[in-house]
Amino acid sequence: MQNAREAPGNKHATGRVTIIDLAEHLGLAKGTVSRALNGYPDISDGTRLRVRNAADQLGYRPLSHAQAIRTGRVRSVGLVLQMNEHDGHRPFVADFLAGVSAAASAEDWSLTVATASSDAETLKLLDRLAQEKKADGFILPRTRLDDPRVNRLRETGTPFVLYGRTDDLTGCAWYDIESEAAMAQAVAHLVAQGHTRIGFVPGAEGYTYSKLRLEGYLAGLTGAGIAFDPELIAASAVAREDGAAAVGVLLDLPNPPTAILCSVDAAAAGTYDAARRRGLKVGSDLSVISYDGAPESQYLDPPLSTFTVDVRAAGERLANMLIRQCRGEDPETLRALAQATFRKGGSDGPAPHAA
Amino acid sequence: MQNAREAPGNKHATGRVTIIDLAEHLGLAKGTVSRALNGYPDISDGTRLRVRNAADQLGYRPLSHAQAIRTGRVRSVGLVLQMNEHDGHRPFVADFLAGVSAAASAEDWSLTVATASSDAETLKLLDRLAQEKKADGFILPRTRLDDPRVNRLRETGTPFVLYGRTDDLTGCAWYDIESEAAMAQAVAHLVAQGHTRIGFVPGAEGYTYSKLRLEGYLAGLTGAGIAFDPELIAASAVAREDGAAAVGVLLDLPNPPTAILCSVDAAAAGTYDAARRRGLKVGSDLSVISYDGAPESQYLDPPLSTFTVDVRAAGERLANMLIRQCRGEDPETLRALAQATFRKGGSDGPAPHAA
DNA sequence: ACACTTGCCGAAACCGGTTTCGTAGCGGAA
DNA sequence: TTCCGCTACGAAACCGGTTTCGGCAAGTGT
Numbered sequence: 183m184q185n186a187r188e189a190p191g192n193k194h195a196t197g198r199v200t201i202i203d204l205a206e207h208l209g210l211a212k213g214t215v216s217r218a219l220n221g222y223p224d225i226s227d228g229t230r231l232r233v234r235n236a237a238d239q240l241g242y243r244p245l246s247h248a249q250a251i252r253t254g255r256v257r258s259v260g261l262v263l264q265m266n267e268h269d270g271h272r273p274f275v276a277d278f279l280a281g282v283s284a285a286a287s288a289e290d291w292s293l294t295v296a297t298a299s300s301d302a303e304t305l306k307l308l309d310r311l312a313q314e315k316k317a318d319g320f321i322l323p324r325t326r327l328d329d330p331r332v333n334r335l336r337e338t339g340t341p342f343v344l345y346g347r348t349d350d351l352t353g354c355a356w357y358d359i360e361s362e363a364a365m366a367q368a369v370a371h372l373v374a375q376g377h378t379r380i381g382f383v384p385g386a387e388g389y390t391y392s393k394l395r396l397e398g399y400l401a402g403l404t405g406a407g408i409a410f411d412p413e414l415i416a417a418s419a420v421a422r423e424d425g426a427a428a429v430g431v432l433l434d435l436p437n438p439p440t441a442i443l444c445s446v447d448a449a450a451a452g453t454y455d456a457a458r459r460r461g462l463k464v465g466s467d468l469s470v471i472s473y474d475g476a477p478e479s480q481y482l483d484p485p486l487s488t489f490t491v492d493v494r495a496a497g498e499r500l501a502n503m504l505i506r507q508c509r510g511e512d513p514e515t516l517r518a519l520a521q522a523t524f525r526k527g528g529s530d531g532p533a534p535h536a537a
Numbered sequence: 538m539q540n541a542r543e544a545p546g547n548k549h550a551t552g553r554v555t556i557i558d559l560a561e562h563l564g565l566a567k568g569t570v571s572r573a574l575n576g577y578p579d580i581s582d583g584t585r586l587r588v589r590n591a592a593d594q595l596g597y598r599p600l601s602h603a604q605a606i607r608t609g610r611v612r613s614v615g616l617v618l619q620m621n622e623h624d625g626h627r628p629f630v631a632d633f634l635a636g637v638s639a640a641a642s643a644e645d646w647s648l649t650v651a652t653a654s655s656d657a658e659t660l661k662l663l664d665r666l667a668q669e670k671k672a673d674g675f676i677l678p679r680t681r682l683d684d685p686r687v688n689r690l691r692e693t694g695t696p697f698v699l700y701g702r703t704d705d706l707t708g709c710a711w712y713d714i715e716s717e718a719a720m721a722q723a724v725a726h727l728v729a730q731g732h733t734r735i736g737f738v739p740g741a742e743g744y745t746y747s748k749l750r751l752e753g754y755l756a757g758l759t760g761a762g763i764a765f766d767p768e769l770i771a772a773s774a775v776a777r778e779d780g781a782a783a784v785g786v787l788l789d790l791p792n793p794p795t796a797i798l799c800s801v802d803a804a805a806a807g808t809y810d811a812a813r814r815r816g817l818k819v820g821s822d823l824s825v826i827s828y829d830g831a832p833e834s835q836y837l838d839p840p841l842s843t844f845t846v847d848v849r850a851a852g853e854r855l856a857n858m859l860i861r862q863c864r865g866e867d868p869e870t871l872r873a874l875a876q877a878t879f880r881k882g883g884s885d886g887p888a889p890h891a892a
Numbered sequence: 893a894c895a896c897t898t899g900c901c902g903a904a905a906c907c908g909g910t911t912t913c914g915t916a917g918c919g920g921a922a
Numbered sequence: 923t924t925c926c927g928c929t930a931c932g933a934a935a936c937c938g939g940t941t942t943c944g945g946c947a948a949g950t951g952t
Binding site: 555556557567568571572575577599600602603604605606607608 | 937938939940941942
């Protein structure tokens with residue numbers, strides 16, 4: 183009952199201009215204004231234009247939560263980051279965020295993020311954000327083979343997109359980097375330089391990427407016709423110290439590897455430490471290739487040869503997929519696999535002559 | 538679960554339980570339920586308890602945007618990150634986010650973030666988020682002496698909290714690390730080790746922290762009774778390469794400094810490069826002290842002596858301040874100054890004997 | 893016994909949008 | 923002319939909460 187408000191506008195003490203202000207200003211019903219702005223077909227082109235002009239002349243912006251109450255959509259992508267322990271992917275969150283945010287902003291969506299330090303907390307946050315409808319759907323980074331988040335979101339019917347693959351992908355939208363291909367390529371590269379004993383440092387257990395990178399390593403060996411030696415698989419390592427320890431074991435073998443392939447850059451940094459402690463020079467005595475493309479790995483001595491990932495692009499793509507899924511597109515049509523690119527440093531070289 | 542909802546409820550296909558479902562289940566009016574849950578005084582303790590129990594038994598969670606339409610508050614803190622160029626503070630955003638998010642979650646608030654790559658974009662995003670009411674207020678990191686964001690938000694009356702100080706602090710809530718004290722302390726530390734010619738590498742121009750750290754450096758000199766030599770102020774540097782170039786100029790002086798004090802860790806890394814190129818050994822030939830506490834600076838050789846900042850705590854504190862301000866507390870009572878802590882590495886030592 | 897508080901809750905307005913429904917006015921076909 | 927259908931809009935219901943208002947019943951004072 184928008185009653186006797188003499189002068190249009192200037193109703194609330196606050197400067198907000200509501201859709202009623204706009205409607206009165208135009209001499210239209212608020213419903214008409216709403217339909218005009220939202221592209222309904224039963225509005226004449228003339229009226230639509232008039233409304234649009236008045237809208238951005240008066241600086242009208244609908245309150246997103248006011249629309250949400252009827253539409254059920256808040257135009258927000260959700261992201262719950264789990265950063266336990268000594269996570270080496272910290273450097274990437276900035277770029278990832280930039281990508282997600284950029285893609286969201288382009289569609290006039292926003293980004294709601296939360297951080298957790300355990301699986302339980304992650305699930306609790308996902309629940310809360312979904313229940314309170316702070317986000318329309320979620321991006322799930324760092325997928326595991328058996329991921330509790332997808333199970334949860336599947337139950338509640340909340341849209342989500344995976345950064346990485348998982349065991350059961352039915353009904354899932356996902357984006358991933360084909361790191362298994364990169365690993366195989368790395369092996370081939372090393373073999374071409376004369377290496378035959380190539381150690382491998384796996385990533386964190388349970389994560390899909392770890393399994394895939396190991397598979398890539400194995401595929402690379404097979405492709406090169408090199409027999410697999412289980413002795414050359416080190417312990418998992420995602421932190422520098424762990425990498426040093428894990429690789430140390432390999433280097434102390436009676437017949438040590440001449441090259442190390444790491445699943446993550448942090449482990450590669452540890453590999454440098456392990457080599458240095460044993461008097462081995464990285465790049466000549468010991469070749470190292472890794473995966474991540476962390477900026478600081480350029481500053482190792484020698485600079486690390488590693489596969490870089492366009493994290494920002496991943497964020498953009500994922501946000502886009504999620505938005506489209508929320509708009510009704512079939513998740514299974516929203517999938518993509520990208521490639522990592524090799525960044526040549528000085529850490530790999532020809533195999534040294536046998537002693 | 539509690540699904541056996543054939544009687545009351547079961548209205549929507551969706552499984553959401555609304556306040557009406559809850560009211561019917563209890564035989565109360567929905568207004569009564571709302572007041573009971575929101576702590577109004579005109580509800581008997583018995584009823585309040587009954588409502589609360591039923592609420593979390595049925596798993597009722599109000600839609601935040603539905604409440605927002607009446608209350609005007611969405612319970613969300615806003616954060617617009619501006620990451621232009623080669624920003625060295627990327628590693629910190631993860632921890633900062635973790636802090637902000639943790640404090641927000643503790644109050645049942647959420648966090649809305651956006652990223653921009655220019656001042657104009659930052660302002661546009663702030664405007665949009667404020668207009669659409671995606672956030673109740675904003676945290677403004679990396680304040681400048683004359684900050685366009687505070688001007689903008691002041692005009693529109695949007696609550697905000699500064700991470701860092703600015704020129705005109707009237708009506709502002711802020712949190713900052715007293716880096717000027719750290720710088721002065723660093724100078725004193727170096728002087729105590731016999732250094733008398735101490736170079737200084739300023740941070741990015743226009744930012745408050747740069748001015749304050751320079752002031753700290755100068756105060757340190759004064760405190761030690763050392764005359765200020767303008768020649769020892771290098772060019773601004775926030776990236777490794779720039780740091781190397783800037784410090785190179787100082788090292789090539791006829792009477793070069795024996796110690797370098799950097800405003801940021803990235804510049805310190807560049808200082809290492811500059812020293813190495815000139816055959817100087819960091820820690821003995823040239824002492825280096827810096828500020829930031831970037832994790833990777835521990836891996837420089839020798840490990841960097843630097844002042845570390847508890848970025849996560851900063852995020853927590855700022856989120857708290859913003860929430861309290863949104864709840865009506867006077868911004869000028871919401872201020873705090875914290876200290877950085879010195880992390881001794883191997884990059885500083887006694888001054889070498891004069892040639 | 894009567895007026896007067898309180899305590900406690902129901903009813904309804906309200907927030908700012910979206911969506912449905914009904915209809916006046918107009919043009920074209922019979 | 924009359925009937926029909928379509929266009930373009932007004933009016934009102936609606937979304938899910940919050941907040942105001944009014945009133946019943948029990949308790950209090952005198």
